[in-house]
Amino acid sequence: MSDPASSPAGAHPPPHTLTPFLQALKAGDLETLSKLRHALRTPLNQIIGYSEMLMESAEENNARSILPGLKGIHSSGGQLLAVINDALAPWKIETGRIDFPGMRQAMRAPLASILTQAGHCLEKSRVSGHNDLVKDLEKILMAAHNLEKLFQSEAYSGELIVGRPTPAADEGATDPGPLAPAGAPAVTPEDFGLSAQPMPNAKILAVDDDPMNRDMISRRLEKLGYEVTDAGTGREALQKLKDGNYDLVLLDILMPDLDGFQALEFMKADPRLRHVPVIMLTALDDVASTVRCIEAGAEDYVPKPFNPTVLRARITASLEKKRLRDQEQAFLAQLQVERSKSERLLLNVLPRAIAERLKAGQRTIVDSFIDSTVMFADIVGFTRIAAKQSPHRTVQLLNELFSGFDRIAEQRELEKVKTIGDAYMLAAGVPVIRTDHAEACAEAAFEFLEAVRVFNRRHSLDWGIRVGMNSGPVVAGIIGTKKFSYDLWGDTVNIASRMESHGQPGKIQVSEATKKLIEGKYEFTPVGVIEIRNSSPMPTYLLARKEGKK
Structure with a gap:
């Protein structure tokens, strides 16, 4: 199975305009609107994720002068996440009550703070010679600019509170509030469980169409001691699964050509792959997607941006289940060998x-x-x-x-x-x-x-x-x-x-x-x-x- 795209990175570029989503809102296209959270949270996942890794690297590389700026970036990323979760809550998408101008206004200050502080940290790192930190800071700036471009659409102006309001909404339904807390606290090396021993020789396949997401996941897991291979599409992932042996798959849902749901279905239909645990990663963060993943056979489901400690814990739990399952299969195979020996011995004694x-x-x-x-x-x-x-x-x-x-x-x-x-x-x-x-x-x-x-x-x-x-x-x-x-x-x-x-x-x-x-x-x-x-x-x-x- 070959990847039809010449480059995974170019196969599915992040959207830089809200126009398709505004059109979907006017047309009542809930499926497209549900992907809006994914489009906004993808650059946010990168901002929060890289800032967490940079805070750890700054401590290790004696670059403490940029720590306050990194913490500010992380905090502002958490504020943006809270705004998006609140403005694009599932009940608001379902009823069409999405206030884009209000969301834009609430995001302006934290986004500007990220751009400013990332620029300062980048300049300090270049001056101090911490070139290993420069690339990740540039990625934060790129993600912030991508997020900013989403709100530079000409179709963005005007009050957009439209849709199909339900009776409950007309009667003053209560806003359930943000679906996620206003950002996770800054992490330390201990949060990554660096002292814990991973499952020996565990091989993980990380599948995501966004190169920066793959980079973040791979680096996190390699630091925990896992051997990580990445894939940019569902087809590429299936080919790598066919060619090698993996203990766990981290699978993004929204991908071009072959999405995560389809790749999961192919895995579960293959006798050789159906027992490989799969953790679904996505920024959709809705109940329907979670249910669909679990029903399709996924071991677990982690929304983006993910807390590294939670992700580590779920990976550890999934690998432990696989270890026990492999141990059980080995035991059953050995039991069958011993049973065959006993049967041959019995047939030497009895008809x-x-x-x-x-x-x-x-x-x-x-x-x-x-x-x-x-x-x-x-x-x-x-x-x-x-x-x-x-x-x-x-x-x-x-x-x-x-x-x-x-x-x-x-x-x-x-x-x-x-x-x-x-x-x-x-x-x-x-x-x-x-x-x-x-x-x-x-x-x-x-x-x-x-x-x-x-x-x-x-x-x-x-x-x-x-x-x-x-x-x-x-x-x-x-x-x-x-x-x-x-x-x-x-x-x-x-x-x-x-x-x-x-x-x-x-x-x-x-x-x-x-x-x-x-x-x-x-x-x-x-x-x-x-x-x-x-x-x-x-x-x-x-x-x-x-x-x-x-």
Whole structure:
């Protein structure tokens, strides 16, 4: 987004005539009249603001000879502010009861005082060599001349008390009086909170179409320790917000091309910018503008000319809210990371379906499954193997082999139930029902045998495993509340274990129940009948792939 104006300073020059406002008064154009306060208070904001900064600089630079003059400028600026607030009170604008000649008469003396005292202070500063004060004094003179030019309009003469008086006004409505006190007292360095520590590394974007306003705001905030960037238009501000990260935006309302309200709406519509706090700055000073700012999402609203202590306090409060909000977001992000870690750990212990039920608050989880297949794989002669090498090496090799089994189980979408020493137990059809449970386990068993062969070649070992399978109903659930695990119970489990323990190294032994489920897909070699505790003798079979099938 580019700024269409070649220069922000030239994009919106301050008005030097009251003619448009007089015409607006005659036409009953309240919207234009509401901007009159802004037009008059902009140079006043500069007069008061620069005089405050100069008083501080004069103390620091041993230029106390101009302090009385600076205080006089500040006091006269306060008088002008009181006159404008009274003459252009919102109720007078709404009823059209604005007395321009009376306002001009009341402003003449304090304005003349400002011009005179600023000229004297400027001359003294040049003579004493305080060149750092000269530029700001010249800005005060420029602002005073701009204010003076506003009242040199030829359309200014005559009594202008016109408009649409309300019944209350005709009946002698009471003037509510000035909306602001007659100027703020002179400030000291302590008023700027120079001893207070600002939010570390806080970056503030100051947006105002008037160069002198931007200069004043930037210098005030930089002295408080903030890093300040300025923008002269709403478009320029949005581009800078897009390109950088800011902790706070000070946003003027009345600007050319894209005003403060529109810029605020764009910010709140952007997910990346909507949480950046915005303090609106304006000389409009009316309730409607305040309400509109807050409703649009502004954090706060400060009328011009602003009291530096109030502005500092509101900036500090807004930055503190942002700091807490950022802290909360960081905490939530870290919480999500830890939650993800916990969930991954939980899924390493429990099936996903069971973990979801636990997270939902279910305390007792016990399920019956009519059709399932259970498989055991056990390392042959593991005690002898373990005795030949260090415990560390044994566990390292066992972990490598079983991790390979884990990958096979995951790829086949089988449920690893547990490891018992050197035995590995898995199931199919539990806890997620599937009709091909027996075939899925059979394919995994063949892959287990191949994984052992690859493992042996890699490490020059001769490890072997026995595999046993059985199919039938099981009961599955969680045992205990601490160090719990998901386990299976029932005769189907016991028989599968016997299939493995009575099996042969490098072979897959299955029960009659499993054979019936996958018959025709594999080759079966009868082994004989085995005795099983608490059960009748049972025929068993060695499982093999059909010839030519891999």
